[in-house]
Amino acid sequence: MYKLPSIILRFGVIAGLVLSLAGVVIEQFLSISDIVTLGLMTIVLTPLVSLFVIGILMLLKKDIYGFILSQLAIAVILASIITSLYR
Amino acid sequence: MLSNLLMLFAGALGIGFVSAIAGIGGGSLMVPFMVLVLNYDVKVAIATSLLCIVVTSCSAASVYLRRGTVDVKTALLLEPTTALGAIVGAYITLTLPVKVVKGALGALLLYVSVTMLRKALKRAGRGQADAMKVKIPPLRKLLGVLVSFLAGMTSGMFGIGGGVLKVPLMALIMGLPIKIAVATSSFMVGLTAASGGVVYLMKGFTDPLSVIALAAGIIPGATLGARYLRRLEPRAVRLVFSLILLYASVRLLYSLIT
Numbered sequence: 599m600y601k602l603p604s605i606i607l608r609f610g611v612i613a614g615l616v617l618s619l620a621g622v623v624i625e626q627f628l629s630i631s632d633i634v635t636l637g638l639m640t641i642v643l644t645p646l647v648s649l650f651v652i653g654i655l656m657l658l659k660k661d662i663y664g665f666i667l668s669q670l671a672i673a674v675i676l677a678s679i680i681t682s683l684y685r
Numbered sequence: 686m687l688s689n690l691l692m693l694f695a696g697a698l699g700i701g702f703v704s705a706i707a708g709i710g711g712g713s714l715m716v717p718f719m720v721l722v723l724n725y726d727v728k729v730a731i732a733t734s735l736l737c738i739v740v741t742s743c744s745a746a747s748v749y750l751r752r753g754t755v756d757v758k759t760a761l762l763l764e765p766t767t768a769l770g771a772i773v774g775a776y777i778t779l780t781l782p783v784k785v786v787k788g789a790l791g792a793l794l795l796y797v798s799v800t801m802l803r804k805a806l807k808r809a810g811r812g813q814a815d816a817m818k819v820k821i822p823p824l825r826k827l828l829g830v831l832v833s834f835l836a837g838m839t840s841g842m843f844g845i846g847g848g849v850l851k852v853p854l855m856a857l858i859m860g861l862p863i864k865i866a867v868a869t870s871s872f873m874v875g876l877t878a879a880s881g882g883v884v885y886l887m888k889g890f891t892d893p894l895s896v897i898a899l900a901a902g903i904i905p906g907a908t909l910g911a912r913y914l915r916r917l918e919p920r921a922v923r924l925v926f927s928l929i930l931l932y933a934s935v936r937l938l939y940s941l942i943t
Contacts, residue, residue: 600750600757607747607875611740615900618893634893641739641896642883645875648743649764652757667761671768675880678772679887 599655603648610644646672689723693898696722701741701906702913703929712738712845712878713933715899721940725895727783731844732885733895735878738846740900742875744907749868756861756869762826763833763854764876767847770837771881778842779888784941791937793839793850798930801853805924829859841881846874849930867926 618637625631653668700714712734719730749755832854840847848870855866885891 600753600755604747604750607743607750611743611900612904615740615897619897622893622897638736638886638891638893638896641736642879642886644743645739645879649876652761664758664761667765671761671764671876674765674768674772675876675883678768678880679883681772 600652603651603655606648606651607644610647611641614638614640614642614644646675690894690898692723693719693895694902697737697899697902698906701903701908702910703925712840712843713849714929716844717933717936717940719895721936725892728778728885728890729892729895731778732882732890733892733899734844735840735882735885736891736896737899737903738844738878739875739882740896741903741907742846742848742871742878744904745910746868746872746875748908748912749871752868754865754868755872756855756865757872759829759855759859759861760869760873763829763851764873766830766834767837767840767851767873767877768880770834770839771841771847771877772837772884774838774841774843775881775884776841777838781842788938788941791934791941793934795931795934795938798927798934800857801927801930802924804857805927825859829854832858837877837880840874840877841884844881846870847877848874849933852926 614637616637617640618634621631621633621635621637624633649668649672653665653672656664656668696718697715700718703714712731715734715737716727716730719725719733720727725733746755833851836847836850836854839845839850851870851873852863852866855861855869856863861869882891
């Protein structure tokens with residue numbers, strides 16, 4: 599049932615690491631740090647995307663309680679990102 | 686610089702292996718390793734550790750999810766408060782003296798490790814099967830939610846995944862079989878570390894090169910560890926886990942007097 603979230607978890611962090619590594623190399627030559635940040639954000643957001651997919655899978659199974667809990671966790675983490683941006 | 690990164694990579698290989706078996710993110714080993722051995726700044730070590738924990742637990746959790754050993758319902762029940770705790774913990778670390786929080790964590794880990802060790806040394810009781818369907822009483826669920834906030838706070842404060850508290854929480858308080866607790870903890874640890882890690886990332890404490898070096902070692906180590914977990918007895922897992930906890934607590938308490 600959770601094959602897709604499992605794939606997202608595995609390849610999401612790998613994509614984040616590759617982006618970060620590419621970003622570090624690019625930063626050395628072009629002084630652009632945005633790609634490093636993008637890579638690190640990809641790592642941080644991977645579990646959230648996986649959780650979101652799990653929530654959707656639960657909704658498809660008509661498990662509303664599970665869906666609400668998953669969205670609650672996502673909302674808390676997104677609120678933290680927004681708070682960190684402005685504090 | 687390069688030698689530091691190579692040492693990080695070598696250390697991460699070993700940390701990844703044991704952390705996947707014990708169901709922890711490895712932060713309790715990573716942070717002391719970076720601070721005491723490689724002289725990293727504590728806050729940078731915590732921030733870097735949290736990002737690596739996301740990588741470790743995602744690698745392990747992807748195996749557990751595919752295998753169906755994660756109790757997703759319990760994870761979803763505990764995760765909102767855990768994530769909230771991690772964010773609060775991260776902000777606390779940015780204000781409190783490090784010695785105070787280190788001492789508290791050391792004492793807590795010591796207590797949990799002794800409790801787990803005693804249980805591991807006892808004969809395995811009945812009901813230790815790896816069945817997924819475990820009926821958790823409502824009061825224990827409530828207690829679990831409250832304790833998971835503390836687990837999250839500890840994660841955000843000390844740069845650990847919080848698995849050191851989540852596995853005992855699920856095994857001892859909620860009554861989940863240890864293998865299920867370890868797999869569920871691995872899944873939750875990624876989310877918790879991401880919640881705390883994002884605060885440090887936004888504040889600019891994360892060192893990308895160290896994250897890459899650690900993760901490059903941790904991924905193969907954790908994958909190997911996750912595969913070994915299937916072949917191990919719950920008692921053996923519990924024993925390894927409690928010994929790791931004991932080691933971490935001694936290191937933390939020792940760092941206070943030196």
